[in-house]
Amino acid sequence: MKNTRIMAAALLIVGSGLTLAAAQAQQPGLRRTDLLQHDLSVPAREVDQVRVDFDPGAVSIKHSHPGEEVAYVLEGSLEYQLEGRSPVTLHAGETLFIPAGVAHVAKNVGSGSASELATYIVEKGVPLVVPVE
Template sequence: MSPLIAIAAVAAIQGQAPPARPPGTERTDLQRHDLSIPGWESLQARVDFAPGASFPMHSHPGEEIIYVLNGTIEYDVEGEGAFTVKAGDVLFVPAGVFHSARNSSEAPASELATYVIEKGKPLVTLKR
């Protein structure tokens, strides 16, 4: 059973639904591996943003390393403010730092996101 299906099944049993992805965003998990550091894993995913789509302020239980594959994406990183990156640019988001992403253009945008995260913790925590 895939990790996402397992999480959804546990949430359904507990009467909680996993947080829905914002419209116009799609994450495709490419690979997930245990690291040599006990209790840690890596997850690599492609994240696609339709024109105008955004992902609200959130954090991760580890670092996120971003490479923009195509388009332009505006990020707002707590403590740094908002800035725009384009295809070929990179970004590092430290563990626990809240950030958001938005495709402010009229063309699709994509990023390759590599997460180095603590195992067993939710990948995304939305800012309340």
């Protein structure tokens, strides 16, 4: 029985990693650099910071996160389409708050590369990127 639980936990962990890897693999022209992951004083929550670099014309898959995201555009111009809202274009130095669970897409609409610093306040132990159909 103990071995069954250990195997189930291992499969869950591997499956979570594969979901994230699959989400990232489906995003040509994007590069994610994990910068920080740290527990918060709120139980079962953590903060993650990620730099996302977009090649010209690159578009993310439609996805959500298990918590809030604050996107800060470091360079270039990015268009964000949040489900149920009109698209918004941000330029270097501008920010956007994305509520927990809201499906969205980000696209580089500038002529060169673009980058964002994404800060997530999320549920600990849950995949950071959840693909949405």
